[in-house]
Every structure is written in C-alpha cells, then in structure tokens.
Amino acid sequence: MASGHSRNTYDAETRRRAVKVLASGSGHRALAAALGLPEATARQWARSYAVGGASAVMNAGATHRIYPFALKLSVVKDRVENGLSVRDVMIKYGVPSESSVKTWCRQYRDQGEGALIDRPRGRKPKQKAE
Incomplete structure (x- = not known):
C-alpha cells in the first residue's frame, strides 16, 4: 500500500x-x-x-453533491441507451464520481426513472403530540 x-x-x-x-x-x-x-x-x-x-x-469525497434529476437521467441514458463509457459521461456532464454514475445506472436498470428522483434524507422530524 x-x-x-x-x-x-x-x-x-x-x-x-x-x-x-x-x-x-x-x-x-x-x-x-x-x-x-x-x-x-x-x-x-x-x-x-x-x-x-x-x-x-x-478534494475527492470532501463534499457530498446533490445532482438534479434531469442531469442524472441524461447521464444514465447516454451510458445505458447510447453506449457511452463511464469515463465519457463523467467528462461530458462534469460528474467527478465514477461510483455515482454506476449507482444511477444500476438504479435505472432495476427500478426505472423514478429511482433517480431525490428523496428527503435523514431522520423524519418528530410530530408534536396533541
């Protein structure tokens, strides 16, 4: 190492x-x-x-970026449907994370476009008892 x-x-x-x-x-x-x-x-x-x-x-991994749905969909379609390489779509769309591209493609193949929509993260807020 x-x-x-x-x-x-x-x-x-x-x-x-x-x-x-x-x-x-x-x-x-x-x-x-x-x-x-x-x-x-x-x-x-x-x-x-x-x-x-x-x-x-x-700065790799120093910040967590959230990408818009439209960008994710464009990346995935170029990769899955148009056959561009992971490197090519990373450069074309300015996504420095190979793992993000691969994750989006896997989610798209398994669950379709809806899997690329951002959902709220973290613990749900507590509801006040009335």
Whole structure:
C-alpha cells in the first residue's frame, strides 16, 4: 500500500504526487505503478482528473453533491441507451464520481426513472403530540 494510506483515504501529499503524474499525461496504470496505488483507485483518480482537474483529485469525497434529476437521467441514458463509457459521461456532464454514475445506472436498470428522483434524507422530524 502507498504511504499515507489509512481507511481508504490518502493524504494530501500522495494526492499531490498523483496530480503531477496525471498532469504529465500518464494514465492510470503508470499512476498506480508510480505511487503503489491499487489500479482501481488510480483509475478513479484519472477519471476524476479528466473531469475536474487537480481539484477533483485533491478534494475527492470532501463534499457530498446533490445532482438534479434531469442531469442524472441524461447521464444514465447516454451510458445505458447510447453506449457511452463511464469515463465519457463523467467528462461530458462534469460528474467527478465514477461510483455515482454506476449507482444511477444500476438504479435505472432495476427500478426505472423514478429511482433517480431525490428523496428527503435523514431522520423524519418528530410530530408534536396533541
């Protein structure tokens, strides 16, 4: 494992080194070899870099973004019905998270368009007893 790796997170220095490798035009396999990363992590970072540049790699997972239904539907239709690759739809729609794209596609296949609609999260508010 790479230095700075603990609980599926990497320190800022490892991410900075990754950005340098990706900025040089190297692909995910070269990144994995150079930093001792798992290929899956290197591939995710390379795709994130292609979508959002250095900030997408440096801030990966730092914020939870909520995407509008229309954008999710467009991403899914291009991926499932038009055959675009995950990387291509990530770049086309500016979605830096590979897992989001894959989740939306799985939900769409299993449950249809309705599965992509945002629903309230968290605990339901308590109702006052009257």
